[in-house]
Amino acid sequence: MEREMEWWISMPKVELHAHLNGSIRDSTLLELAKALGEKGVILFSDVEHVIRKNDRSLNEVFKLFDLIHIITTDHTTVTRITKEVVEDFASENVIYLELRTTPKRNESIGMSKRSYMEAVVKGLRAVDAVDVNFAPHYLGEGNDICNGTTKKKIFVRLLLSIDRRETTADAMETVKLALEMRDQGVVGIDLSGNPTVGDWMTFLPALKFAREQGLSITLHCGEVPNPKEIQAMLEFLPERVGHACFFKEDHWENAKSSKIPVEICLTSNIRTGSISSLDVHHFGDLYHAKHPLILCTDDSGIFSTSLSGEYILAASSFGLGKKEMLELGRNAIEFIFADDEIKRELREAFDSAAGTLE
Numbered sequence: 001m002e003r004e005m006e007w008w009i010s011m012p013k014v015e016l017h018a019h020l021n022g023s024i025r026d027s028t029l030l031e032l033a034k035a036l037g038e039k040g041v042i043l044f045s046d047v048e049h050v051i052r053k054n055d056r057s058l059n060e061v062f063k064l065f066d067l068i069h070i071i072t073t074d075h076t077t078v079t080r081i082t083k084e085v086v087e088d089f090a091s092e093n094v095i096y097l098e099l100r101t102t103p104k105r106n107e108s109i110g111m112s113k114r115s116y117m118e119a120v121v122k123g124l125r126a127v128d129a130v131d132v133n134f135a136p137h138y139l140g141e142g143n144d145i146c147n148g149t150t151k152k153k154i155f156v157r158l159l160l161s162i163d164r165r166e167t168t169a170d171a172m173e174t175v176k177l178a179l180e181m182r183d184q185g186v187v188g189i190d191l192s193g194n195p196t197v198g199d200w201m202t203f204l205p206a207l208k209f210a211r212e213q214g215l216s217i218t219l220h221c222g223e224v225p226n227p228k229e230i231q232a233m234l235e236f237l238p239e240r241v242g243h244a245c246f247f248k249e250d251h252w253e254n255a256k257s258s259k260i261p262v263e264i265c266l267t268s269n270i271r272t273g274s275i276s277s278l279d280v281h282h283f284g285d286l287y288h289a290k291h292p293l294i295l296c297t298d299d300s301g302i303f304s305t306s307l308s309g310e311y312i313l314a315a316s317s318f319g320l321g322k323k324e325m326l327e328l329g330r331n332a333i334e335f336i337f338a339d340d341e342i343k344r345e346l347r348e349a350f351d352s353a354a355g356t357l358e
């Protein structure tokens with residue numbers, strides 16, 4: 001059993017839908033909450049049970065995010081959690097990670113969207129357990145030797161998220177920041193946040209501008225039933241969509257004919273109740289239709305999962321073997337927002353893993 005688990009952990013993987021503040025280690029979150037409790041900023045006992053709770057509705061998830069943001073939004077903590085999140089993904093052999101986060105402004109502590117993102121990049125630089133390639137002109141340490149063994153390597157690219165509570169001007173500021181930070185590994189824009197809040201049209205000008213300037217775009221789409229919004233989002237032709245839980249027949253026809261890749265987050269969809277059970281999850285239909293899809297964690301901290309765990313869950317729920325899962329993982333390379341040179345390196349890693357299966 002343990003050896004079986006080891007195989008899934010050692011399998012190379014590509015993670016394309018992971019929110020920074022949703023991927024924090026429980027132990028770190030509790031430690032930070034305790035410290036703020038001692039300072040009297042929050043009441044630790046109120047927070048502890050919320051953090052430890054496992055089953056939560058979509059609305060409860062967003063209440064928890066508000067709490068997490070109080071706990072984590074200072075420069076030092078943002079740097080720390082970024083470092084830890086990258087280390088955690090690398091430790092389960094994620095070889096390419098597109099990490100997304102919402103740049104935040106908090107004037108009371110001198111934080112701007114830019115300084116928030118600088119703290120994130122500082123976190124990427126702070127990782128030393130693995131070799132992190134995070135920028136296009138990265139001069140890697142390549143075969144750096146650590147304790148006599150070659151260091152593991154992970155490619156990390158960043159997506160800047162627009163929160164659905166934001167204004168058009170906020171969204172535009174995020175897109176401009178993304179453009180300015182392209183040389184630090186920013187490759188795209190994500191639209192996320194509570195799907196019951198905000199109007200898609202608010203963000204359209206900023207998203208159009210991002211596209212004109214060459215950034216790739218992924219949208220949280222159909223996480224709640226909202227047929228008109230889903231239709232409008234699909235017409236925008238994003239490079240990828242996340243979730244797609246409440247697509248109707250005509251949405252699927254549209255998404256399939258445009259071949260829009262779907263980021264699938266099984267545990268998240270079940271925990272938030274967006275999908276009632278795995279046997280009716282759209283993964284099955286999409287997989288058999290050979291529609292482009294990518295298995296992702298969404299919020300590994302909040303939902304107590306890992307990417308290896310998501311692969312095991314998909315394999316056991318949909319009757320797929322290791323060979324098929326490795327192929328599924330390899331296909332994800334085609335939908336990353338980074339350049340062809342990286343794709344080539346990633347393919348090589350998958351092909352050598354496939355070689356050990358035969």
Ligand code: 6MZ
Binds near residue numbers: 022065
């Ligand atoms: C929509 C989500 C999400 O950006 O502060 N986020 N948005 N649906 C989801 N499904 C469960 N999970 C996370 O990370 C946390 C933020 O990511 C978005 C929300 O806006 C949340 O506040 P960052 O690093």
